[in-house]
Amino acid sequence: MSSDTLAHGHVFLAPGHERSERKTWAVIWLCGLMMVAEIVGGTMFGSVALIADGLHMSTHAGALLIAALAYTYARRHATDPRFSFGTGKLGDLAGFTSAIILAMIALLIGYEAVSRLLSPVPINFNQAIPIAIFGLAVNVASAWLLSGGDHGHHHGHGHPHGEAEGEDEVRRVDTVWGPLVLEVFEDGVPPRFRLHDGLGGVEPASAWMGATVETQRPDGSRQLFRFVDRGAYLESIEEIPEPHEFDASLSISRAGLEEFHEVSFEEHDHGHGEPNAKTHRDNNFRAALVHVIADAAVSVLVIAGLILARQFGWLWIDPLVGVVGALVIANWSFGLIRDTGAILLDMNADGSLAKRIREALEGDGDRLADLHLWRLGPGHLGAIVSVSTPATRDAGFYRAKLSRFGALSHVTVEVRPS
Structure with missing residues (x-):
């Protein structure tokens, strides 16, 4: 019996970890400032509704604080040997905690809404509607700060280094002369093999006696690829036909020593199926965004309910809208609990x-x-x-x-x- 483990580090954070951390802290500062302004303004002008919304904003900022602290702690302790598999799961733990808080908020909203359906109370529309609009504006600004135009994935057929999708056609090879990278490069040019050190260059080709790649496809067909010096890298003379799914035998000869390495390439999936999306999803960032979007959705429902109640005298529509909002938040909370709980219990990820x-x-x-x-x-x-x-x-x-x-x-x- 034999066993082996790939050489690796234990830093398993998302590629945009620090960017997401900065965005989350920015939203916390925005919510904190709005919270102070509402509470101080409500105290000065005697508005209980304004104070109540300020306190609600504090719970919003507190939930986001969980996400921000998780980002910061995971980054600072990413190389801590006490964590056997790194701190990458800390974001999922924070997302699970935020989902529990969301569920509690949904229960509280639902309880209050049902209470008001059974025992209607008078509504001060002149105060409530502007505050709801103000809260919606804050949530829209928060969502904009969090998203920042970043869609989380890079589309297209080119594959730069370091991107999750581009790594499908990049293979690291450890040789006696040091690590090398063999990749299928097709960014705006016909696809060819490139061989380099991963840092942008190799020694002059004259230092190499030879480098070739022979591919074998699933149907058994073989093809030989020879390399020429391009300065910063060695590139195959022959183009690589589609599809890019084959086993590749890399031969490197230098100073009388020859090495052979076997690597495999798989035709990458350009689609974003659900299993792959879940694999790359940052649940900590997702939880923060769900908090903001849930609050914005409830604000929209509240504004609509208040306007209809004032226009037609339907006081019952305001608590009814609260029930709908509670169900929406509960549904999002359930999805977060299901996905993050599965990760924390080490269920099959894909x-x-x-x-x-x-x-x-x-x-x-x-x-x-x-x-x-x-x-x-x-x-x-x-x-x-x-x-x-x-x-x-x-x-x-x-x-x-x-x-x-x-x-x-x-x-x-x-x-x-x-």
Whole structure:
């Protein structure tokens, strides 16, 4: 029996972690300033409604504070060895906590709304409507600060380094001369292999006796790719035909020493299916945004209810709107609790990926005896695989097969003779 683990660090934070942290703190400052202004203004002008809205704003800021503190703590302790799998899950814990708070808010709104349906109370429309409009403006501004035009994904066919989607066609190779990167590059040009050190260059091609790549596709066809010096990198002369799904044998020769490396490429999915979206989703940021959007949605409902109640004398419509708002918030809260709870309990993070891992490893007598797949943080998955094989193969053989899955950040392979 043999086992092996991919060399890795334990920093499993989202690529935009610090940017999301700054946005969340900015919204907290906005809510804090509005809270102080409302409470001070309500005290000076004797408006109980204004004070009440200021206190409501304080609960809003408190919920966002959970997200901001989680971002800050996770960043500062990302390399702390006490966390066996890093601090990437701290955002999911914060999201779960925020979801519980949202559920409590929904219950309170629902209770108050039902109470007012049974025992209607007079409404001061001249105070309530402007305050509701003011609250909506604050929530819209908060949502704008949080989103900031960032959609969370980069679309298009080019694949720059470091982006979650681009990593589908980038493979790291550890050689005796140091780490190298073999990638399929197609950003505005016909797709070709590029070989470099990952930092933008390699030694002059004259230092290399040769580098070639031979691909083998699922149908058994093979193709040889030769490389030429492009200054900052070595590039294949031949273009790579679609689809980009094949096993690649990289041969590097230098100073009388020759190395061979096996890597696999998989045709990446340009769509954003639900399993992949959940893998990369930042639930901490999602929880903060849900708080803001939920508050904005309730503000819109409240404004509509108040206007109808004032226009037609329907006092019952205001608490009815409260019931609807409570149901909307409860639904969003349930979705957050379901998704973050699954992550905290280490449920299978991606059923589709688990199926593709099985397909990649099984064959030629090999059988996947055990698979554990869980989320370590946004865009980072951990996997423990146990393969039963009648052949003499080491863990490195199966590591190469798994290298095509860019989301696998922590992989342990166990090989058992069948």
